[in-house]
Amino acid sequence: MGTIKNYLSFMEIPERKGEETLIESDWDINLEGVAFSYPLSDHPAVKNVSFTIKNRETVAIVGENGSGKTTIVRLITGLYLPDEGMVLYGDEDIRNISVKSLFMKTSGVFQKFQKYQLTLRENIAISDVDKEPVNDELDRISAMSGLDVSDSSLERGYDTMLSREFDGVDLSGGQWQRIAIARGFYRSHDLIVLDEPTASIDPLEETKIYKRFAEISKDKTAIIVTHRLGSVKLADRIIVMDKGEVADIGSHTELISRCDKYREMWDAQAQYYV
Ligand SMILES: Nc1ncnc2c1ncn2[C@@H]1O[C@H](COP(=O)(O)OP(=O)(O)OP(=O)(O)O)[C@@H](O)[C@H]1O
Ligand SMILES: [Mg+2]
Structure with a gap:
């Protein structure tokens, strides 16, 4: 009964409207003061989030469980709209882009897959x-x-x-993943998001998959979400999330020297990658 109730209220949500635009192939993605709360939740899942992902850049988003990584990628890909702030593809607010245009050149692999x-x-x-x-x-x-x-x-x-x-x-969980x-x-894409699709795959194999992925995605914009840090060095930049906010953004070397949260995560995991 619960599932049917959810399904019916989902079907009643009005269709999102927007321009049928061809998104330029050289856009950057800009987040400006983005905040988002889930329905019935008394605190924001993410807040004060501002950063730019440049066209064709590979970015990693890291952080502990519940730090807001999945919420951020759902906002970037336009699956959710922000309560506050803006997500811009080039100069265009994604609120003004039709869902069809928005998803046309986007591919994603999520934690929960079919x-x-x-x-x-x-x-x-x-x-x-x-x-x-x-x-x-x-x-x-x-x-x-x-x-x-x-x-x-x-x-x-x-x-x-x-x-x-x-x-x-x-098949086994790892094969399904x-x-x-x-x-x-x-899927043909300009933007691809991998939100921890590798939980049932061991860390070394995961690193191999991400390495091949990074080589082949050189001409695409790519976002890798993970809380294992072995694969993040191959990203151009790493965004560290902490309790729904961006703690720091930088390269592995920069973050090791100045971001306590990142160093803490790295020290806890370094044994696996030495
Ligand atoms: N569907 C939902 N409804 C209500 N609250 C949610 C929902 N999904 C996530 N949250 C809450 O939002 C916050 C951020 O969650 P999110 O899933 O973005 O974190 P995450 O960094 O991806 O975590 P993980 O590493 O476990 O995947 C958490 O406090 C979480 O409990
Ligand atoms: Mg997640």
């Missing part, structure tokens, strides 16, 4: 139904995502059905 009862090919290609899912392209994407399609659990390669109910197979990552990479 497992479709479809074939592996369909599970990857569903993110961009306008493209023909040919094996060459899927091979390239799978290699980036650390997905081994020759694995014995995938009996029929890309045409393996990923569902026991339909005479197919089920790699498929979700592949789905995000497959």
Whole structure:
């Protein structure tokens, strides 16, 4: 009953309006004094957030659980609108851009992702139904995502059905995560967000995935969210979140020397990366 109630009230939310604009390909993303509270919550999940992500930059957002990382990327991608302040793509406030235009060139892999009862090919290609899912392209994407399609659990390669109910197979959490990552990479995009899609993947493999990702995303704007610090050195800049606010922004070396919060996180994890 609860689910249905939520669904019905969701369907009653008015459609967001906005201009059907083609977003310029050389935009920067600007956050100016952004604050956001979840409904029924008595404190803001993020507040006073201002920074710029330059076009084609790779940025990492780090911080402890609940520090506001996911909320920030949902605001950047326009899934949520800020209560205060502005999110600008170039000079355009995202409130004035239609949802369709906004999402056209954006791809995201989130902490909670979907497992479709479809074939592996369909599970990857569903993110961009306008493209023909040919094996060459899927091979390239799978290699980036650390997905081994020759694995014995995938009996029929890309045409393996990923569902026991339909005479197919089920996969491990880590394999599903790699498929979700592949789905995000497959979609044509100018902006890509990876919000900790690697929790069931071990830290070393995670670092490998992010390294390949950074090489291939050189000409895209990329945002990596993580609370493991092993992968963040490859970002151009690192944004440190603390209790909903930006604690500092800089390179790994700069942050180690001046940001207590970052050093604290680094010291706690350094043993894994030495
Ligand atoms: N759907 C929601 N409804 C209400 N409060 C929420 C919701 N999602 C997050 N919050 C709250 O907002 C704050 C920021 O959460 P957010 O998910 O952005 O943090 P995070 O840094 O991504 O954490 P994690 O590392 O656990 O993913 C937290 O206090 C959290 O409890
Ligand atoms: Mg999160």
